[in-house]
Structures are given as C-alpha cells and as structure tokens.
Amino acid sequence: MFFNNAFAFLKKDLLNEMSYKLSFCLQIAGIFVSVAMLFFISRLFGQAQIPAIAKYGGDYFAFVIIGVAFSSYLEVSVNSMSRKIREGQMMGTLEALLATQAELPTIIISSSLYSFLFTSVRVLVYILIGVIVFGLNIGGANYPGAIIILVLSIIAFSSIGILSASFIMIFKKGDPVARIFSSLSWLLGGVYYPIEILPQWLEKVSLFLPITHSLEGMRFALLKGYDLRALMPSIICLILFTVIVMPVSLLFFSSAVKFAKRDGSLTQY
Amino acid sequence: MHNIIEVRNLTKYYPAIKNAKDFLLSPFRRHHVLALDDINLDVERGSILGLLGPNGAGKTTLIKILSTLVHPTSGSARINGFDVVRQERQVRRSIGIVMTEERSFYWRLTGRQNLEFFATLNNLNSRQRDKRVHEVLCQTELDKDGDRMFKDYSTGMKQRLAIARGLLCDPDVILLDEPTRSLDPHAARNMRDFLKEKIIGQTRRSAILATHNLQEVEALCSHVAIIKNGSLIIQETIDTLKAQTAGDYYLLRLASNRTSIDLGSLPAVQGLMPLFGTPNLFQVKTDKISTVLKEIMDRGGTVEECVRKKVTLEDIFSKAIKG
Numbered sequence: 044m045f046f047n048n049a050f051a052f053l054k055k056d057l058l059n060e061m062s063y064k065l066s067f068c069l070q071i072a073g074i075f076v077s078v079a080m081l082f083f084i085s086r087l088f089g090q091a092q093i094p095a096i097a098k099y100g101g102d103y104f105a106f107v108i109i110g111v112a113f114s115s116y117l118e119v120s121v122n123s124m125s126r127k128i129r130e131g132q133m134m135g136t137l138e139a140l141l142a143t144q145a146e147l148p149t150i151i152i153s154s155s156l157y158s159f160l161f162t163s164v165r166v167l168v169y170i171l172i173g174v175i176v177f178g179l180n181i182g183g184a185n186y187p188g189a190i191i192i193l194v195l196s197i198i199a200f201s202s203i204g205i206l207s208a209s210f211i212m213i214f215k216k217g218d219p220v221a222r223i224f225s226s227l228s229w230l231l232g233g234v235y236y237p238i239e240i241l242p243q244w245l246e247k248v249s250l251f252l253p254i255t256h257s258l259e260g261m262r263f264a265l266l267k268g269y270d271l272r273a274l275m276p277s278i279i280c281l282i283l284f285t286v287i288v289m290p291v292s293l294l295f296f297s298s299a300v301k302f303a304k305r306d307g308s309l310t311q312y
Numbered sequence: 313m314h315n316i317i318e319v320r321n322l323t324k325y326y327p328a329i330k331n332a333k334d335f336l337l338s339p340f341r342r343h344h345v346l347a348l349d350d351i352n353l354d355v356e357r358g359s360i361l362g363l364l365g366p367n368g369a370g371k372t373t374l375i376k377i378l379s380t381l382v383h384p385t386s387g388s389a390r391i392n393g394f395d396v397v398r399q400e401r402q403v404r405r406s407i408g409i410v411m412t413e414e415r416s417f418y419w420r421l422t423g424r425q426n427l428e429f430f431a432t433l434n435n436l437n438s439r440q441r442d443k444r445v446h447e448v449l450c451q452t453e454l455d456k457d458g459d460r461m462f463k464d465y466s467t468g469m470k471q472r473l474a475i476a477r478g479l480l481c482d483p484d485v486i487l488l489d490e491p492t493r494s495l496d497p498h499a500a501r502n503m504r505d506f507l508k509e510k511i512i513g514q515t516r517r518s519a520i521l522a523t524h525n526l527q528e529v530e531a532l533c534s535h536v537a538i539i540k541n542g543s544l545i546i547q548e549t550i551d552t553l554k555a556q557t558a559g560d561y562y563l564l565r566l567a568s569n570r571t572s573i574d575l576g577s578l579p580a581v582q583g584l585m586p587l588f589g590t591p592n593l594f595q596v597k598t599d600k601i602s603t604v605l606k607e608i609m610d611r612g613g614t615v616e617e618c619v620r621k622k623v624t625l626e627d628i629f630s631k632a633i634k635g
Contacts, residue, residue, distance in 0.1 A: 044435055051432035055418060055425070062420040062461075135415030139477075142379055142409045143433035144401060150433075304383040307326050307347075307373070 048145050049153040056157035074165045078172045081108055095237050099262045105179050106262065110234040112169040113261050116193070117228055117254050119162045120200030121221045123155040125211040132215070132312035141309065147300055151208060159197070183268035192264055192274065195281040196257035202285055205292040209299035215312050228254040256280035316485055316518045317355035317378065322387035324348040324373055324542075347373040349542040350387070355485075355520065355535070360512055362529030362550075363522040364629055365539035371522040374539070375489050378520070379409050392484055408483035412491055414470045417462045423473050424449065424458040431480045448476040451510055468499045475511060486511070486519045492528060504531050526625045536625065538632050546632055554623050562601045563621050564594045567614035592616075 061067050081104070088103040096106045128151065131137030140150050173179035207221035231238065231245060232254035238246050249255045260277030263269040271278075303309040328343040348370045355361045365371050376382040377389055380400040388395060394402040417426050424445060431441040449455040452472040457465070465473065471491060478486055491507065492500040504527070512519055512532060521533060529536055529550070536553060538546040546553065596604050598620070608615060 047432050047435075047437070051429050055421065055429045058425060059418060059420050135413055136418065138381060138413070139411055139416035139430070140433065141381055142404065142411070143430060144404050144435050144481075145433040146401070301383070304381070305385070307324075307376070307382045309381060 044145075045149055045153075048149050049156055052150075052153035053156050053160065056154075060157070070161070074168050075172075077111070077165075078169060081111065081169075081173075082177060095240055099237075100266045102180075102266075104173070104177055105266055106237075107235060108169055108173045108177075108179060109262050109265060110258055112166040113193070113196070113258060114229070114232070114234045114254060115162045115165060116159075116197055117200050117232075117257075118225065119155065119158045120197055121204045121207060121225055123158040124151050124201070124204045124208040125218055125221060127151065127154040128208055128211050129215070129312065132310055135310075138310040148296075151205075155204075181265045184265040185268050185270060185274070186264075188269065188271055188274050189261055189264040191271070192257060192260040192277060192281070195278060195285070196253065196261075198289070199253040199257070199281045199285045202289040202292045205296050206288070209292070209295040212296075212299040212303050212309070213306075215308075224252075228252050231255070233258050250280075253281055253284045256284075314356060315354045316357040317353070317361075317389070317391050317520070319351055319353040319374075319378075319389045320387055322348055322351040322353075322374075322377065322389055323385050324370070324377065324382070325385045326373075346542050348377075348384070348539075351539075351542075351544045353537060353544060353547060355518055357518055358516045359535050360519045360521060360533045362533035362536045363520055363539065364524070364526070364529060364536060364625075366633060367524075369539040370542040371539055372489060375409075375487050375520065375522050378403075378487060379407065380404055405481065406484050408478035408481060408486045410475050410478035410486060410488040410491055412471050412474045412489065412493055414467075414474075417470070417473065419463040420461060422459050422461055423454055423465065423469075423476075426462055426473065427458075427476060427480065430477050434481045436480070444480055444482070448479045451479065452476040453506075453510075467494055468503065471495065471503060472506070475507070479511070484518060486517055488519060488521045488523075490523050490525075491521070492523070492525060500525070500528075504528055508532055526629055530625050538629060540633055546628075550625065553625075553628055560598050560620060560622055562596045562598060563617070563619045564596050564601075564604070564615060565617035566592045566594070566608070567616050 060070075084104070084107060093101055093103050093106075096103060099106050128137065131140060131154075141147065145153075170179070170181070174181060203220060203224050207218050207224075210218040210220055227248075228234075231241065231249035232252050233249070234254070238249045238255055241249060256277040260274050260281070263277070264274055300309070324347040325344040326347050328345045330343055334341075334343060351370075351374065353361075353374075363371050363374065373382065377384050377396060378391060380396050380403050383397055388397075390396070391403050392406040394406065396403050418429070421429070427445045427448065428441055431445055436444055445458075446455070449458045452475055454469060454472055454476060457469060462470070462473070475488075475491065478488070488507075492503050495503055508531060511517075521529065523529060533550060535549050536546065537544055601618070605615065605618070
C-alpha cells in the first residue's frame, strides 16, 4: 500500500508541477545556472591541486561539485516534510488527505518524494555535466558504496526533517530546528571547504553533523573509490546519528500529532 | 448492531487564545472554550440524521471528531463499533466525508485525476480504482466533465465532486458538512434532489448531514438532532418531533379595525398567541379554532383570513434555539 500511495503522490505532484509550465521550465533551467556557477569557480582554481583537500584527490572542482550536489539532499530531507505540511494546511488539502485511509507518516513521506526525485535529477545532471564538460573523474568510483552512503544520509537528514515537521504541526510557523540545523550544516559540514580549515573546536562541532560524514563518505566513494571497509567510519557515524535521533523524532512527531488532534489545530495554519 | 454511530458523554474543550490581560495575570493558567458538552447521540443503521444548530453550536466539531480529525476531551464515539480515537483506521474505512471546502482539491488536476489520487489513498488497487472512479463520476453526473481541470468547474460541480470523493470507498456512513453551502437557491435545490435521488435514497447508507438549511433536513433526513452551545437539546425522528411539538395550527388574521377585541379574555383560547409582533395576526391551536371563531363573531370581530398551517422544522428549530 505504501508504494501505491507513494506513486500516487509522485504522479499528482508531477502533474501539478508540469501544469505550471513556466515554473517547471525555470526549475530545469535553474540546474544549468548552478552548474555554470560551479564552472566559473572551477576556472578560478584551474587545475591547481589544493593541499587541504588532498585526501579527496586535490581537485577543488570535484570536491565542490559533490559537496553542492549532495547537500541538496540535506535541504530536501530537512525541509520538504515540514513545507508539505504547511502547504497542506494553507491550501486546505491536508484535511482531505487526513480523512483518507492513508496513515499520516505515509502522507508526509510520500508528499516529499517529488522533491527527492527532482533533487536526484539535479544531482545526476550536476555529475553528468561535471564528467562530460569539466572532466570530473569518477571512473574508479565505488557506486554501491556511494548509494549506501546516500541512503543512510537521507535517513539521517530526514530524522531532523521529521523533528522539524513536528514543530510545524504545533507552532505552524517559525520552526527553529530546520533553520539551525541547515545553517550549521552549510557552515561546518564541508560543502564548499574541508572541515580541516575550521578552528579546531569548530571542527569538533562539525563531527556531530551528519552532513560532515555524508560528504566525506560520498567523496571517498566517488572520487577515491574506497571500498566499504574504508567507508565504514562514515557509515557508522551516519547509522549512529540515525539510531539516536530518529526515535526521538518519531516520538516527537507522534506526540505532535496527538497534541494537534486534541488541540483541534491539525489543519489550522 | 442497531446503531451505526454511538456517541457517549462526548465533551470537547478547545484551548482559548489568551488576551494580554490573561497573559499578565495568569500566564500559566490554561483557558478553554467549551465546544461540545456531554453529547449522547445514536444514529440507527440506514437512517439519515440532520444535525442542526446555529453557528458555533458544535456541529463541525462533532463531524471532525467522528472523522478522526479531532480528538475529544472526554467521552467516546464509535462508528460501526470502532472507537474514533483508538481505531482511527477502521473508522476511516467505514466513513466517507464530504468536505465541500473547494480548497481541499488540487485545482490543476482534472476531476478524474483528483478522484484517482484520493481513491489510491483509500487503498483501492488500480483496477478497483478505475472502476470506482468511473462509477462515482457517473453517479454524480460528472462523467462527461471528468477530464476537465478542477479549476474550471462551477461551484455546483465542485460540490458534486466532493460528494463523489466521499463515495469512493462505498462507505457505510457518509458525513456531509453543509453540502449546499455557497450554492444559489436553484443549484441548492438541484443538489438536494440529487442527494435524495442518487446518493441517499437509492442505498441503505447511513448519513449525518450538518447544515443550517432546514429545508434540506426536512427533504433528506429521517431524524434530527439540534445542538445549541455545544449541548444536544433535541434528538428525534422528524415526524415524532412534529407530533410532540405544538402540532398543526391555524393562522388567524383579523380585520385591522377590530383588533381592539380582548382576545386574551376569551375563555377557551389558551394557546392563542399574537405572531410577529403584529396586533391582528394570531396562532390558534387546531382543537380551539371553532370556539375562538365563534367568540370572535359573537363579539363583532371580522376574520379576514383563517389558514391551517403545518408545523415546520423551522418552527421547531426556532423554538428550540430560543428556549
């Protein structure tokens, strides 16, 4: 049933997005604009090898394109669930969805799938353009390892997304969780620069963020082709983060739904 | 099971928004608004209950509790034997909710696409879904417009699509929240006829119809419940209610120059009362009419009009709400 529901949401969102033709075209065009930006950054650095990123192969363009591409999953995982709840509350569709036989977690997860699909297309385009146009070398990549890291990263990021959705369920607007987590991740997670250049105490803080381990694992898998054993530190950190945060998030979410139903504010905005 | 819906001692408080004074004087005290007060209600299998009440009476809260969208503060409600708090999934399997809020649809999808989407969420597989969507589109006479975008539908078509959505699971109970709201009188009448002929009349489905529209209740419902300030003040069959209340009466209009007759002193006219604040218009009980007419003639009064009236639900509703 979950897959039927998930597919129904995906189809509905795709039809809906495609009906706004201009917006849909702009979204696609936006991908190419981002890649162009990365191209100019890469021209700045040229073929220079940067010692700070030597452990990833030393090529800044390769480093940053993977950072930017895969951190889009962070944005989607953290924000899309709460955004969909808010959207449903504002548009008035949430009540109709909740009146169906689908469970609330299914609704929330399925409603985010289109964003994940679109992000995956964007990441794929980034990587393809990187390979074809800018000579990004991922020929020796460990793709199964990269997929494992990606899946674990999405689950880890989503645990924060669920926490964020719980806040939106109760407070409707002004969720602090997603904002703080996203800002810290962009600042300290090693998207544009390696964490080694941070002051030592900030570098320690960055180790508590899943994106740090996600990007490190992804870069090792794609750029260095590390095997699963070598990727294990990143994998363990991501699993550990999920095991600690996910139950708390689910508990919060369940309590938030009960609270909103008692409060009568489930569909209010 | 005789009753398909059983509500017992159902009470609902909503938290009230504190004003500045409350924030300063009692920042930690919770303030509440009573929405439903110890409601007990039974709906027999196969019956249609009209839920009446002025704005803010608690009708929508009751519908939302029965729909599992809001939890009660205390008491219980069961649909088809399932508890609305502990067995939400089974309850939602038993009910079809007709939300006539047009924002509850996806405007840039067609009517058919909307129904297909909601049918999937109601666990219909693709074959059942296509068959059922076709059936409900035909049932609601939208089969020719199923492939038009929802945004291009008229208000009446949107309401009918909402009904179609409520029927997707072929539910045992259908909950209708003001199905003719925002329709013009002609469209509202068509919708009532449509509900009577196609949706309610042809099946042994049970329904609760929350509405302000008394004509709608008289036309469609077998039972009526009136809620006032969160309390259930009447629950009866419409026929019993009419029989229990004043019964039929006569409307008597005297010539305006003869209103000085002291009708109040007539010996047998308890139950004769002036209406609408007019001095020459009276309501007379049917069993008193001959006595009253004779007395008026004897005293030189002139009766301009004497019409037998049936007690309407509107009369009962007004009396209940004022009382």
